Amino acid sequence: xxxxxxxxVLELCVLSLLNRRDFYGYELVEHISKYINISEGxxxxxLRRFRTEGYxxxxxxxxxxxxxxxxxxxxxxxxxxxEELEIEWESFIDGVxxxxxxxxxxxx
Amino acid sequence: xxxxxxxxVLELCVLSLLNRRDFYGYELVEHISKYINISEGxxxxxLRRFRTEGYxxxxxxxxxxxxxxxxxxxxxxxxxxxEELEIEWESFIDGVxxxxxxxxxxxx
DNA sequence: ATATGCTACCTTTCAAAGCAAGGTACCTAT
DNA sequence: ATAGGTACCTTGCTTTGAAAGGTAGCATAT
Numbered sequence: 001x002x003x004x005x006x007x008x009v010l011e012l013c014v015l016s017l018l019n020r021r022d023f024y025g026y027e028l029v030e031h032i033s034k035y036i037n038i039s040e041g042x043x044x045x046x047l048r049r050f051r052t053e054g055y056x057x058x059x060x061x062x063x064x065x066x067x068x069x070x071x072x073x074x075x076x077x078x079x080x081x082x083e084e085l086e087i088e089w090e091s092f093i094d095g096v097x098x099x100x101x102x103x104x105x106x107x108x
Numbered sequence: 109x110x111x112x113x114x115x116x117v118l119e120l121c122v123l124s125l126l127n128r129r130d131f132y133g134y135e136l137v138e139h140i141s142k143y144i145n146i147s148e149g150x151x152x153x154x155l156r157r158f159r160t161e162g163y164x165x166x167x168x169x170x171x172x173x174x175x176x177x178x179x180x181x182x183x184x185x186x187x188x189x190x191e192e193l194e195i196e197w198e199s200f201i202d203g204v205x206x207x208x209x210x211x212x213x214x215x216x
Numbered sequence: 217a218t219a220t221g222c223t224a225c226c227t228t229t230c231a232a233a234g235c236a237a238g239g240t241a242c243c244t245a246t
Numbered sequence: 247a248t249a250g251g252t253a254c255c256t257t258g259c260t261t262t263g264a265a266a267g268g269t270a271g272c273a274t275a276t
Contacts, residue, residue, distance in 0.1 A: 005200045008112025013207045026224050035203035066223035067271045092113045095143035099121045134253050150234050174252035175242040
């Protein structure tokens with residue numbers, strides 16, 4: 001899988017998931033990995049960034065299957081960021097599709 | 109426009125354009141800029157990379173409107189790279205859409 | 217008891233690629 | 247000669263994902 005494609009999109013994916021319900025970090029990796037190759041070393045720094053930017057808050061919850069889980073909850077700031085990013089993504093994809101499928105001028 | 113989205117995709121865009129006809133660098137910037145924000149400082153190093161990897165060859169052509177233009181022509185290696193990248197792109201987009209629109213498990 | 221394996225957290229170091237800014241030079245029109 | 251558009255290019259910076267490594271809880275098997 002092309003690493004570069006992921007740049008910036010993982011942010012959108014994580015925000016989109018958190019917009020639907022709370023996740024803990026490891027769970028995000030598991031879920032996203034079903035569709036896109038991703039490693040923990042990517043997700044944790046990203047979540048840290050989100051926290052710094054006020055997009056998420058944290059709470060701990062114990063688990064029977066291992067150590068306590070650190071859940072991430074989207075803030076209203078994070079929700080706004082998500083909605084903006086989603087719009088940007090869609091217009092970006094439109095742009096790319098125009099280039100990939102669009103007509104060309106005569107040879108210059 | 110989100111810079112990160114572009115990573116790797118510009119490569120696909122340029123290959124796609126060159127797959128249809130020859131372009132010179134400045135022309136690629138002009139064309140792609142219709143749909144995606146892009147600067148010359150991005151395109152020229154990318155074209156240089158393509159040349160190093162054997163994806164393109166060059167030829168010069170004079171112009172009445174300014175200095176001579178350096179055209180880029182896709183090689184068969186470049187064509188193969190394009191086709192692979194296009195497939196990767198489509199499956200990547202599918203993955204992203206699954207995450208953005210897909211169903212979630214119960215809260216864990 | 218201890219070793220393995222899964223869960224779950226985290227950090228450090230590195231590489232890739234786009235950008236801003238800057239530079240060169242050609243040509244045309246004023 | 248000076249300005250503006252065309253067309254080429256490079257350097258230094260930033261962002262973000264990856265690989266590799268580390269800590270620790272819990273369960274099961276030896």
